[in-house]
Amino acid sequence: MxxxxxxxxxxxxxxxxxxxxxxxxxxxxxxxxxxxxxAVLVCYLxxxxxxxxxxxxHSCGQCFALLPGFLGMCLRRAFYCGTxxxxxxECQIEFGSIISHRxxxxxxxxxxxxxxxxxxxxxxxxxxxxxxxxxxxxxxxHVLNGNGHWTTPDSLDLKVTVIxxxxxxxxxxxxxxxxxEGALVSAGAVTSARVLxxxxxxxxxxxxxxxxxxxxxxxxxxxxxxxxxE
Numbered sequence: 001m002x003x004x005x006x007x008x009x010x011x012x013x014x015x016x017x018x019x020x021x022x023x024x025x026x027x028x029x030x031x032x033x034x035x036x037x038x039a040v041l042v043c044y045l046x047x048x049x050x051x052x053x054x055x056x057x058h059s060c061g062q063c064f065a066l067l068p069g070f071l072g073m074c075l076r077r078a079f080y081c082g083t084x085x086x087x088x089x090e091c092q093i094e095f096g097s098i099i100s101h102r103x104x105x106x107x108x109x110x111x112x113x114x115x116x117x118x119x120x121x122x123x124x125x126x127x128x129x130x131x132x133x134x135x136x137x138x139x140x141x142h143v144l145n146g147n148g149h150w151t152t153p154d155s156l157d158l159k160v161t162v163i164x165x166x167x168x169x170x171x172x173x174x175x176x177x178x179x180x181e182g183a184l185v186s187a188g189a190v191t192s193a194r195v196l197x198x199x200x201x202x203x204x205x206x207x208x209x210x211x212x213x214x215x216x217x218x219x220x221x222x223x224x225x226x227x228x229x230e
Contacts, residue, residue, distance in 0.1 A: 028074055029074070029077075029078065029089055032074040032075050032077070032078035033078045033081075033082070035075060035078070036064070036075055036078045036079045036082060037082070039060040039063075039064075039079060040079065040082035040083055042056050042060065043056055043057045043060060043082075043083045043102075044083075047102070054100075054101065054102060057083060057102060058100065060079060060083075061079070061080075061098050061099060061100070062098060064076045064079050065095070065096050065097060065098050066095075066096070067095075068095055069095075072095060073092060073093060073094065073095075076093045076097070077089065077091060077092070077093055080093065080099060080104075080106065083102060084099065084102055084103075084104050084105065084106065085102060085103050085104065085105050086105045086106070086107075087104075087105070087106040088106060088107050088108040088109075088110070090108035090109055091106050091107070091108065091109070091110040091111070091112070091123075092110070092111045092112065093106075093112045094111075094112060094113050094114045094116075094131070095114050095115075096114050096115035096116075097112045097113070097114065097115060097116040097117070097118070098116075098117055098118070099118045099119075099121070100117070100118065100119055101119055101120040101121075101137065101158070103120045103160065104118060104119075104120060104121050104122070104123075104160075105121070105122040105123065105160075106123045107123060107124050107125040107126075107165075108125055108126075109125050109126040110123045110124075110125070110126065110127055110128075110129070111127075111128045111129065112129045113128075113129055113130050113131035113132070113133065113171065114131040114132070115131055115132045116129050116130070116131065116132065116133045116134070116135070117133075117134045117135070118134075118135045119135060119136050119137035119158065119161065120137035120138075120158050120159065120160050120161065121135050121137070121160065121161050121162070121163065122160050122161070122162045122163070123163050124162065124163060124164055124165040124166075124167075124181070125165045125166070126165055126166040127163045127164065127165060127166060127167045127168070127169070127179075128167070128168045128169065129163070129169050130168075130169055130170045130171035130172065130173065130187065131171050131172075132171055132172045133169050133170070133171065133172060133173045133174075133175070134173070134174045134175070135161055135163065135169070135175045136161065136174070136175065136176045137158035137159060137160070137161055138158065138159040138160065138161045138176070138177060138178070161175065161176070161177065161178060162178045162179070163175070163178075163179045164178070164179055164180045164181035164182065164183060164197065165181050165182070166181065166182050167179045167180065167181060167182060167183045167184070167185075167195075168183070168184045168185070169185045170184070170185055170186050170187035170188070170189065171187045171188070172187055172188045173185050173186075173187065173188065173189045173190070173191070174189075174190040174191070175191050176190075176191055176192060177191055177192070177193055177194045177195070178194045178195070179191070179194075179195040180194070180195050180196045180197035180198065180199070181197045181198065182197060182198040182212065182213075183195045183196065183197060183198060183199055183200070183201070183212075184199075184200040184201070184212060185201055185202075185206065186200065186201065186202035186203075186206075186209070188204070189201060189202050189203055189204065189206040190203075190204040190205055190206060191205070191206045192205040192206065193205075193206075198211060198212045198213055199211050199212060200212055
């Protein structure tokens with residue numbers, strides 16, 4: 001069994017490494033912010049025209065989406081940190097991925113794979129978005145106008161689609177409604193209804209496959225019954 005002294009030495013040696021990593025990350029984020037600040041300023045000026053103006057936001061987002069490698073990932077993250085409703089510096093947005101509405105929220109530990117298309121979304125902590133996935137804003141995506149022709153709705157009428165904490169949205173999925181906490185949407189699935197917490201769905205349209213484990217609400221109810229001897 002290792003002694004306390006033998007455990008203390010590796011711990012002390014690891015502290016400088018963690019500090020160096022933290023300083024390096026801070027410097028990289030700061031430099032990325034400086035590089036994207038002109039684009040962030042342009043997008044901010046666009047918001048002064050009123051809600052619903054997002055052409056410059058779209059153009060800048062598409063340009064940053066095409067930047068490869070580690071530099072591209074840092075610049076994408078910095079741009080969205082400066083333009084979205086909320087975006088964590090602890091997320092990862094891969095090549096080709098685009099967020100199309102400013103009202104989106106990206107929390108910490110979120111991973112967004114290559115070529116993902118995201119609308120008005122709220123990505124909660126630790127969720128994983130597979131490559132080539134599409135997460136649409138909730139609500140009516142196409143409406144009939146007075147002439148009986150299909151048209152796109154006003155972007156202000158779209159609602160936020162929530163992806164729960166530590167959920168996994170597989171590659172090539174199409175998500176149109178909320179996904180619960182810890183849920184798994186299999187690759188290629190198309191969701192036409194809300195996905196519950198801690199379940200696996202697959203197919204087109206997505207169907208229930210199995211429960212991954214009991215949700216917190218079910219566990220609490222079971223514990224309460226056991227306490228009362230039911």
